[in-house]
Amino acid sequence: MSMLTGVILLASALLGTAPAHAAPAPATDASVGTGDTPSRPADVPAEFGTDWHDPLTAAPPVIKPATRSCQVVVAEAQFRDFTPYRGTYTPPQGCGDHWSKVVLRLDGKVKGRQFDRLGYLHVGGVEIFRTSTPEPSPDGIEWSVEKDVTRYSDTLRGAHDVEMLIGNVVDDTYTGVIDVKVTLTFFTGRPAATPDRVLTLADGATLTTPRNSERIVAEVYATGSGGGCEEYWYLTVPAEAPYSCHADDGPYREVQIAIDGQLAGIATPFPHVWTGGWSNPFLWYVIPGPRAFDIKPVEYDLTPFAGLLNDGRPHRVEVSVVGVPEGRSGWSTPVNVLVWQDEKKAVVGGKVVRREAGGFTDSTTYTPGAEHRVDAEGGHRLTVAGYVDTSHGRVTTTITRTLAATFAHRWTDGETVDGLDATWRDDETVTVDGRGSARTTRTHRTYTMNGTTTLGAGDRLRTVLTLGDRADAVTTRNGRRTAWSRLDDTYTGDATFTVNVPRDQRHAVGTTSERYRLHGSSGCHDRELTTVQGVLTEDRSGC
Structure with a gap:
C-alpha cells in the first residue's frame, strides 16, 4: 500500500x-x-x-451435463464480523455417490459502504473454494460465482462439518453486510x-x-x-x-x-x-x-x-x-x-x-x-x-x-x-x-x-x-x-x-x-x- x-x-x-x-x-x-x-x-x-451494473466477468461458465441433478445448500450466512459460519453437510439423496460433475455456486448481495473482503469455504477441513468480494453501491449489488468442484468428490461423498468465513467489519461507517448462499449441484x-x-x-x-x-x-x-x-x-x-x-x-x-x-x-x-x-x-x-x-x-x-x-x-x-x-x-x-x-x-x-x-x-x-x-x-x-x-x-x-x-x-x-x-x-x-x-x-x-x-x-x-x-x-x-x-x-x-x-x-x-x-x-x-x-x-x- x-x-x-x-x-x-x-x-x-x-x-x-x-x-x-x-x-x-x-x-x-x-x-x-x-x-x-x-x-x-x-x-x-x-x-x-x-x-451500477451488477458485477460480472468474461470468464466461461461451468458447462453442466444435461442429466438429472440434485442440489444441496452448503452455507447460508450474513457476514458482519470475523465469526465463521459453521454448519453440516450431508450428501444428496437420489443422485448416487459418483457424479459426472459437481458445481459450486455462490450467490451474494451487499449494499451500502464496504471494503473488499477475502473468504473461504471448508468441507470436512478441505478448502473447496476461496474468493474475494466486490465493493457495493449505496443501492446494493448482487453477484454470483460458479466453480467446478468435481475433483473433491471423495470429500463430498461423506457427511462433514462446514466452515465458511468472509471476514467483515460493520459499523457506522462501513455498513455493508455480506449476505451469501452457497449450493452444490450434483449431476x-x-x-x-x-x-x-x-x-x-x-x-x-x-x-x-x-x-x-x-x-x-x-x-x-x-x-x-x-x-x-x-x-x-x-x-x-x-x-x-x-x-x-x-x-x-x-x-x-x-x-x-x-x-x-x-x-x-x-x-x-x-x-x-x-x-x-x-x-x-x-x-x-x-x-x-x-x-x-x-x-x-x-x-x-x-x-x-x-x-x-x-x-x-x-x-x-x-x-x-x-x-x-x-x-x-x-x-x-x-x-x-x-x-x-x-x-x-x-x-x-x-x-x-x-x-x-x-x-x-x-x-x-x-x-x-x-x-x-x-x-x-x-x-x-x-x-x-x-x-x-x-x-x-x-x-x-x-x-x-x-x-x-x-x-x-x-x-x-x-x-x-x-x-x-x-x-x-x-x-x-x-x-x-x-x-x-x-x-x-x-x-x-x-x-x-x-x-x-x-x-x-x-x-x-x-x-x-x-x-x-x-x-x-x-x-x-x-x-x-x-x-x-x-x-x-x-x-x-x-x-x-x-x-x-x-x-x-x-x-x-x-x-x-x-x-x-x-x-x-x-x-x-x-x-x-x-x-x-x-x-x-x-x-x-x-x-
Whole structure:
C-alpha cells in the first residue's frame, strides 16, 4: 500500500467514502482514456451515480451435463464480523455417490459502504473454494460465482462439518453486510475421473498417504491479503528507498513446498488485485480483476515423492513464501492433497532419483532521483524425478519448473505518481514414462501488470491499469500433439475520481474492459465486456 493509499483510506473513513485496499499509482486529471470526455450512449451517465451494473466477468461458465441433478445448500450466512459460519453437510439423496460433475455456486448481495473482503469455504477441513468480494453501491449489488468442484468428490461423498468465513467489519461507517448462499449441484451420468482421496495436513503440518498411492498432487490456495504490504507484495522496495512498503529483498515472491525439509516444488504466486486495489474502486465495480472471485490454487505434482510418502509414516509438509520479511503476516497457504491409488496393489514402492535446484536469483536495485526507481528480477529452477512400481509396471515422472519475474517500479516523492510494469513467468514440463510411449505436458504461464496512479490537481486521482493472465499448454505423445489449450484473459481500466470528499462529491468516471479467450482441443470461448461509468456498454461473444 502506498503512502498515497494510506492518505486516501484515512480520508475515506473520516468523510464516509470507501475506496478500500489500494496500490500504486496514473498521469493527469482526466476523465477516461485520452483525458477528454468520451462520446457515450444516451443511457450512460456523465459520471458514476449511486448504482451500477451488477458485477460480472468474461470468464466461461461451468458447462453442466444435461442429466438429472440434485442440489444441496452448503452455507447460508450474513457476514458482519470475523465469526465463521459453521454448519453440516450431508450428501444428496437420489443422485448416487459418483457424479459426472459437481458445481459450486455462490450467490451474494451487499449494499451500502464496504471494503473488499477475502473468504473461504471448508468441507470436512478441505478448502473447496476461496474468493474475494466486490465493493457495493449505496443501492446494493448482487453477484454470483460458479466453480467446478468435481475433483473433491471423495470429500463430498461423506457427511462433514462446514466452515465458511468472509471476514467483515460493520459499523457506522462501513455498513455493508455480506449476505451469501452457497449450493452444490450434483449431476448424474457417467462418473468423472477424480482423485481417490482428498487429504489435508494433520495439525496443519504432516501428511500420511495411502500406501498404494501412485499419483499425488498438492494444491495451495496462496494469497497475499489483509490490507498490509503483502497484499501489494509486487510493490515492495528495499529499506533505503523512501516508500511506504518495504521488504529486505524487494518484490520477488515464490511459493515453495517442502517434504521433510527437502524442496519438492516451486511456483509463482498469481498477482491478485482485489476490488479495492490500485487506490481506485471505480476500476472494479462491475468487472473484477482476473481470478478475483474464483481464486485458483497453485498445483504441485508430488508424484516423484510417492515412493517416499507411501512408507506408512507421517511426513512433514511445509509451504513457505520466499521474500516475505521475517515476522510479517499477510499470506494464507492452505493445502489440499489429491491422491490416486493403485487398486491392484496394497503397497506401491518407489524412489526419488533426481532432485536438482539451481539458478535462484533475487536482485533489487534502487536508484534515487526526482523519479525514484526500483528495478528487480528474480527466478528459480527445480527438477525432480522419481518412479513408482505399480501393478502396471514402473512409471517414472520427471518435473521441471522454471520461474522468472521482472519489476520496474517508478514513483515520485509523496507517491503522488506511482507506477509498476511487471511480468511473471512460470514454465512447467511434466513427463510421465511408463507402459507405452512417454507423455509430456508443457505449460507456459505468464502474468502481467502495467499501471500508474496519479494524484493531480484538485485532488483528482486517476488510475490506468492493464492486467494479463495467460497460459499455453500442450500434451504430446510420440511427438504428436494429443491435447492443447491457450488462455488469454486481459483486463484494462482507466478511472478518475476526487479524493478527500464525501462519496456524493467524487465525480467519478471510468472505462473498464475484459476479454477472455480460451481456445483448445476441448473447444473455444471468446467474450469481451466493456463498461462506462458502471454501465455495461458492450458484451460480445464468439469464436
